[in-house]
Structures are given as C-alpha cells and as structure tokens.
Amino acid sequence: xxxxxxxxxxLAAKGSRASARxxxxxxxxxxxxxxxxxxxxxxxxxxxxVFFGVSRNTAIEVYERLLNEGYLVARHGSGTYVAxxxxxxxxxxxxxxxxxxxxxxxxxxxxxxxTAAMGFWRDRPDPLSSRQSAARIEFRPALIxxxxxxxxxxxxxxxxxxxxxxxKPASLKSxxxxxxxxxxRDATSKHIGLTRAVVCQPDDIVVTSGAQQAFDLLAxxxxxxxxxxxxxEDPGYPPMRVAFAAAGAKIVPVGVDAEGLxxxxxxxxVDVICVCPSHQxxxxxxxxxxxxxxxxxxxxxxxAVIVEDDYDGEFRYxxxxxxxLRTADAADxxxxxxxxxxxxxxxxxxxxxxxxxxxxxxxxxxxNCMDWHCPIPVQLGVAGFIADGHLSRHVRKMRQTxxxxxxxxxxxxxxxxxxxxxxxxxxxxxxxAAVARAPLDLxxxxxxxxxxxxxxxxxxxxxxxxxxxxxLVFGYGAVDLDEIxxxxxxxxxxxxx
Numbered sequence: 001x002x003x004x005x006x007x008x009x010x011l012a013a014k015g016s017r018a019s020a021r022x023x024x025x026x027x028x029x030x031x032x033x034x035x036x037x038x039x040x041x042x043x044x045x046x047x048x049x050v051f052f053g054v055s056r057n058t059a060i061e062v063y064e065r066l067l068n069e070g071y072l073v074a075r076h077g078s079g080t081y082v083a084x085x086x087x088x089x090x091x092x093x094x095x096x097x098x099x100x101x102x103x104x105x106x107x108x109x110x111x112x113x114x115t116a117a118m119g120f121w122r123d124r125p126d127p128l129s130s131r132q133s134a135a136r137i138e139f140r141p142a143l144i145x146x147x148x149x150x151x152x153x154x155x156x157x158x159x160x161x162x163x164x165x166x167x168k169p170a171s172l173k174s175x176x177x178x179x180x181x182x183x184x185r186d187a188t189s190k191h192i193g194l195t196r197a198v199v200c201q202p203d204d205i206v207v208t209s210g211a212q213q214a215f216d217l218l219a220x221x222x223x224x225x226x227x228x229x230x231x232x233e234d235p236g237y238p239p240m241r242v243a244f245a246a247a248g249a250k251i252v253p254v255g256v257d258a259e260g261l262x263x264x265x266x267x268x269x270v271d272v273i274c275v276c277p278s279h280q281x282x283x284x285x286x287x288x289x290x291x292x293x294x295x296x297x298x299x300x301x302x303x304a305v306i307v308e309d310d311y312d313g314e315f316r317y318x319x320x321x322x323x324x325l326r327t328a329d330a331a332d333x334x335x336x337x338x339x340x341x342x343x344x345x346x347x348x349x350x351x352x353x354x355x356x357x358x359x360x361x362x363x364x365x366x367x368n369c370m371d372w373h374c375p376i377p378v379q380l381g382v383a384g385f386i387a388d389g390h391l392s393r394h395v396r397k398m399r400q401t402x403x404x405x406x407x408x409x410x411x412x413x414x415x416x417x418x419x420x421x422x423x424x425x426x427x428x429x430x431x432x433a434a435v436a437r438a439p440l441d442l443x444x445x446x447x448x449x450x451x452x453x454x455x456x457x458x459x460x461x462x463x464x465x466x467x468x469x470x471x472l473v474f475g476y477g478a479v480d481l482d483e484i485x486x487x488x489x490x491x492x493x494x495x496x497x
Contacts, residue, residue: 011052023062036193085278086314136454139476142431148397164380211341211351232251232253292325318427339352416489433471456473
C-alpha cells in the first residue's frame with residue numbers, strides 16, 4: 001500500500017540534471033524541519049514518477065544517500081521510513097511569551113445565555129447517521145458516507161486492542177495520559193505530518209471528543225468573558241463561533257473574499273482569529289499564500305492567536321498539495337484543530353488540538369476538568385487503524401469516491417443550473433458552494449426542496465453580519481451519483497417553477 005504523501009517539494013524540472021540533488025535536499029529539509037516526522041513512511045521508489053517526477057533509479061540514489069547518512073531506514077518487505085533518530089533536527093519553536101498578551105490563559109468559564117448562538121444549530125445534520133432516510137437526497141454539508149467505512153477491519157483492530165487492555169489495564173497517572181493515549185498522538189502526528197505537512201510531536205497534541213470539544217476547550221482557556229475579542233469568518237462555521245460565544249467572547253464577523261479571510265478587516269484589538277484556510281466553510285475557498293503570510297504576521301504584530309479548523313483537509317482532488325497554516329514558523333501562534341469524524345466516522349467522537357508549547361499545560365488541565373480523558377478503547381482502536389495503514393487506504397478510497405461525486409455535481413451545476421448558479425472553484429473537502437447569478441429567494445427555494453425530500457442549505461444561514469454572499473451549499477459526502485442527478489433535476493424544476 002502506498003502512503004499518503006501531501007508534502008509539497010520544490011523540485012527541479014522533469015528530466016533536469018539537478019533532479020537528484022534537489023530531491024535529496026528537499027527530502028532532507030522536510031525531515032529536519034519536522035514535516036516528515038520520525039517513523040514516517042516514504043513513497044516506494046517504483047512510484048517515484050508519480051510522487052516526485054523522477055525515475056526510479058534517481059529515487060533509489062537519493063534514498064540510498066539518505067540511508068547512508070542515517071536519515072532513513074529500510075525495513076525488509078515493508079518500505080523506507082524516516083529514522084527514529086536522525087543526525088540533526090531543527091529545534092522546536094521556543095515558547096513565545098509575547099504571542100498573546102491580550103488574552104491570558106484563564107479559568108474556565110461558560111455562559112448560560114447562548115440561546116441566540118445555538119440558533120445556528122437548527123436543522124443540524126445528525127452526526128450518527130449519514131443517510132437518515134432512504135428517500136431523502138442529502139446535499140447538506142458536513143455529512144459523510146459511513147456505509148463505505150471498513151467496519152470489519154476496525155472491529156478486528158479494536159478487538160485486538162481490547163484484548164491488550166485485558167492483559168494490561170490502562171493507567172492514567174500522568175498528565176500525558178489525560179492528554180490522550182500516546183500511541184494515538186504518535187500516529188496522529190505522523191498522519192497529519194504526511195497529509196497536511198503539520199509539524200508537531202506527540203507531546204504537542206491533546207486528544208478531544210471531536211472537533212466541537214476542541215473548540216470548547218480552546219474557548220475555555222483563551223476567553224475572558226466580556227473582554228476577549230474573537231474574529232470569525234463571515235460566512236463561517238456556526239459550531240465554532242457558538243463555542244466562543246458560549247464562553248463570553250465578543251464575536252466580530254470578518255468578511256471573506258476569493259482569497260479567504262480579509263485580513264485588512266480584522267480589528268486591531270483582536271485576541272483570537274478563527275479560520276478554515278484550506279477549505280473555507282461554507283464557501284470552499286482556499287486561502288491564498290499571500291493572505292496566509294499576512295494573517296500570521298498580523299497575529300504576531302497584534303499579540304493574537306489563530307485557531308485553524310482543518311476538518312476535511314485530507315480530501316484533495318486537484319492542484320498541488322497545500323500545507324496547513326500551522327507550519328514550523330507559525331507553531332507558536334496557531335492552534336490546529338483536526339477530527340477523525342470526516343476521514344473515519346462521526347460516531348467515534350475523536351478529534352485533537354495541536355497547540356503551542358506555552359499553552360499545553362493549561363489545555364491539559366482544562367481537558368481534565370471537562371471529562372478527564374477520551375475513552376481509551378476507542379483511542380487505541382483508532383491508533384491501530386492509523387498505524388497499520390488503514391486510514392491512508394480508506395482516505396485514498398474515499399478521495400476517489402468523493403471526486404466522482406464532486407465532478408458529477410459540478411457537471412450538473414454547470415449544465416443544468418448554470419443559468420442561475422455559478423460554482424465557486426474548490427479542490428478540497430466534501431462540499432461545493434454556488435453563488436446566485438441574480439437575486440433569488442434561496443431560503444424559500446431550500447424550503448420548497450425540503451418538502452420534496454431534498455436537503456440543501458442557503459448561504460444565508462451561515463452569515464452572522466450582513467449577508468455578503470448569496471447562494472447554495474451542496475454537500476456530496478452522503479449522496480450517490482444517481483441521487484445527485486435526481487437532486488439537480490428537482491432543483492432545476494423548482495427554479496423553473
């Protein structure tokens with residue numbers, strides 16, 4: 001099985017004499033700066049043309065050089081891996097005491113008056129079921145096709161882990177145990193290192209009960225009620241802002257354009273900035289490199305921190321791999337939130353936060369106050385699923401499935417609905433947004449379709465401030481190809497009627 005390898009390398013042109021030298025330099029640099037974590041598996045040399053654009057002989061030459069220098073190890077019958085101990089490693093980012101002077105890590109607060117914020121949860125997709133009715137066509141975002149998950153494989157791995165617990169019960173005597181099972185944190189760090197180029201070690205991770213608990217955890221430690229200013233993308237992801245509103249933050253909506261969050265609109269006194277840079281929810285826009293750099297620079301200059309939500313970043317269908325916002329250079333100001341709900345199963349209720357070193361003790365203390373730790377058997381099952389390569393295999397399979405659905409949906413939007421809707425270009429995730437070409441009552445249209453068992457959301461429901469985008473959001477995680485065609489047909493009929 002080939003590994004998922006989403007690390008972008010700056011390689012020489014195909015056929016260049018410098019191809020071996022640049023591949024060696026780029027792989028070595030990725031190992032030293034942590035993008036290729038210790039123990040990470042490299043692509044097989046027989047696939048070097050696909051992954052690196054070089055011949056197999058060139059890849060063998062580079063691998064052998066790195067093997068001889070101690071950066072790689074070869075395991076017979078298994079493949080080539082980054083060594084567990086390399087000759088030299090880049091130092092981890094030092095704690096930045098000036099990273100967030102506006103907000104102090106504080107006691108854990110929870111406001112009761114969140115009725116208005118909770119209104120954003122109306123008609124929320126059921127996290128335990130991807131297909132709620134056989135007759136319903138589900139275009140709602142944030143749903144996955146759970147029917148395609150390899151339950152038998154996961155069941156066997158979980159049973160094996162339970163037998164291990166029977167022989168040696170888990171012990172949680174240290175903060176690291178409350179931080180999350182080490183094997184899961186280790187597997188997670190390697191997985192996101194390869195798939196999202198997130199530079200981190202197992203000790204940088206806190207395991208949570210899904211992404212929602214991660215947001216709540218961060219809100220509890222970053223927000224002082226009535227004082228902390230939190231900027232959110234508008235339109236944006238309601239569950240994220242609900243968590244910060246519940247903690248008593250002053251929520252400030254900030255606009256989004258074709259390059260992502262508009263940094264120039266951020267208030268100067270902002271303390272926390274919440275973004276979905278890889279696949280913005282709900283627009284699907286990818287934040288440009290220029291904006292990413294400007295956002296990190298703004299955060300440093302104003303003493304703010306960034307919360308990066310990367311809920312479906314594993315699913316890329318085109319273009320070059322794009323690193324997460326939390327690179328080695330930004331590790332002291334970015335909190336990276338991930339989840340296994342989209343790449344595995346929502347019912348697992350497992351997510352994680354990759355946090356700056358200076359915030360880790362307070363995050364662990366907050367997690368202890370909330371629920372002590374996530375269920376050990378589930379953590380062990382997911383850790384084994386990742387470590388044995390099954391997550392990579394499943395993500396690869398679902399990429400192909402979702403890619404076919406995405407293309408079918410795009411074809412329908414362009415060929416059948418192009419008179420009314422214009423899809424926003426997007427290469428990541430499991431949903432597509434389409435903006436209206438002319439004024440339409442899309443809330444009424446969505447209600448008409450709901451009565452015909454077609455579930456689709458208007459962009460209006462995701463705005464907090466004045467509505468700046470008018471359109472529809474189409475999720476394709478829980479619809480098959482025939483259902484996409486049927487849904488598009490019904491939508492066209494509704495628009496014509």
